[in-house]
Amino acid sequence: MNNALYFQSGGVTAVIGATAAALIEAHRQVSPGRLFAAEHGLSGLMNAQLVDATALPESMRLALSHVPGGGLGSGRTLLMPYDENPQQWEQVRDVLVRHQIGTIYVNGGNGSMDTAAKLVELSDRFYLDLKVIGLPKTIDNDLEGTDASPGFGSALKYLSVSLMEAARDHCAMATKPSVFIMEVMGRHTGWLASCGAVARLPEAVASPLMLFPEVDFEPAHFVRAIRQRFETQHAVVCVVSEGIHTADGRFYAQQNVAAKYGHEQLGGAGLAVAELLRTELGIKVHVAIPDYMQRAARHLASATDIAQAEAVARHAIVLAQSGQTGLMVNIVRESDAPYRWHCAAVALTDIANRERSLPRDWINQAHYTLRPEALAYLRPLIAGEISLPWSEGLPEYPWVEWPKIA
């Protein structure tokens, strides 16, 4: 059982390819076994859709390190409790045994870390002597036990820059009261909406109004806040988390736009807020919905985020080599300014399925802003610009061709 397996689980990021590429390199340096990768997450593992990452040519590995989306394929299938689906466990076991896999690297968020924890149970149940290491990844930044999750810093940088740029456009056009809304991802947590505080905006805009899922959205109060802004400015900017909800716990998007379509997919909170403002204030509202663009914008990735995405991979190899299991690599902050950090580890069972919210006391709900202490945490995560290979006006994002298992 001296081979290893890597898979990605949950929504991908702009820098998850950097984690994969660093893991491959670090594995080669220390292990004589193969490193396989499962396409499309746990379902790829169950169906033995495996590729040989160890055999990836170096030029492809370097390309992998900078393609958005990870170049492998992620998936949303999770490992169920054994009692509910023993067949799923047996399928996983059979693939592990057949391919002599003794180490699994799970690159994902809090749901995926629960799957990683269950893989430890699977190892015990089937006497496999399997080592399981989690690698953090999520643009939502809602993983417990780590200073930040790789993917978040780059998404935050992209949204902050986008907001700065769109706000300048909005200022140039605002000859009367009008609102620009940017709807950001975040079903349950408002980390990405904090871009409204991170962005450096002109005084003419003042601070954007931010709507977070951590607090109840009160439409009438919000309309009053916007009306108040119009007493001193024309161009108002808002950042709306897709997951904002009213006091009854219902998603605001689903009460409005999305509900008309009768489907569950979120997205549309920004449109619903726009409609509220148009109806109540009779103003013009523009809405941007970056959607996948915010988690794929590798051209604006944070150098700090990339450094952490690579570091968690190297540390995962160190942990596995020293025989440890049941851990997720985390990032530990040593200081804010200068930002110093190192990698360590937390028990999977301590963080699986938990959700880290934006601290409630950072939110100034009366003014829809964040208190300054939030910035000390956030700013280091977007630091540093990267370069990409470009040709004919476009970045080089080659398609990663994975070697089949020999």
Add this chain to the structure above:
Amino acid sequence: MNNALYFQSGGVTAVIGATAAALIEAHRQVSPGRLFAAEHGLSGLMNAQLVDATALPESMRLALSHVPGGGLGSGRTLLMPYDENPQQWEQVRDVLVRHQIGTIYVNGGNGSMDTAAKLVELSDRFYLDLKVIGLPKTIDNDLEGTDASPGFGSALKYLSVSLMEAARDHCAMATKPSVFIMEVMGRHTGWLASCGAVARLPEAVASPLMLFPEVDFEPAHFVRAIRQRFETQHAVVCVVSEGIHTADGRFYAQQNVAAKYGHEQLGGAGLAVAELLRTELGIKVHVAIPDYMQRAARHLASATDIAQAEAVARHAIVLAQSGQTGLMVNIVRESDAPYRWHCAAVALTDIANRERSLPRDWINQAHYTLRPEALAYLRPLIAGEISLPWSEGLPEYPWVEWPKIA
């Protein structure tokens, strides 16, 4: 009358500040008079909201050259025919005479060039000896008489890169048939939707399906085309112009999402197409709406576009200095590869209020793609990357403080 006046008119762009900054520099070099600028377009001129661009400190002029949105304020007020609004003409005349303005530079699109042409009439009617020069600008690229309009190349580059990145994310997540839609600006012309052809996408995506306002949108035919794609691929990508319409001439967005809100503002065509696909095919659809982000993304501006944005300003000064009037500076293409071009001029009356569409014979309507000849035209316009000043992880976009008129 040896002073000059500059104003911006219509939607702004990521590079209109580069035009303004180049105009100020070129004016200083050749003219002893002042160059004033009107805030928020013609209405700023009428209301004498003027600033002294000649007195802009050099550090601010350099900042102006790279802030998105132009840093001055544009406007949508146009000059009406004299018979319909003589008072408007008299207001303009009074400001011109009071400030000794003998030259006007109008930086705008086809509607604004009609205003520029009317300013020539105004000069004749009031015996003003005014010179009027138009400077092209529009992300829509719908100005006649010029190879391209400054602003378009940068918006096209931004959308092409965004599509490449979002498509990689979409591929990574597509374990079953699903569609990613990017809705782009373009009420009447599909130039920006051509990003679907410009973007280099993996084979797994094949070419995106593009919906242009130049052709009628046939929902049933489109659904069949998507279904056909699913025979060979899971991840399908579409680019939808905001202005697509059905054969009866009605905007598709207004027949659906936007219509429910009872307002005229476009936007929502992508959501309407998404709903069509969800209903007809029962699939998952993600929609991105970059909105202002696509015309403000200075961080991804095309170096070629910036060079042209600056060149049209310098040429405008040359034309005015040589006593010419009633002209718009244009860009003349000499060759595709290498892309060679120079500035010349066309009569305002030849291009005002005309609209250049994407050539109908470039559109392969059966497959929702563009024919290869489109790329020979488009590709040079996105060439070249630029650098920006960055600090603490964000670009430096200072607020331009304009000197008051002494």
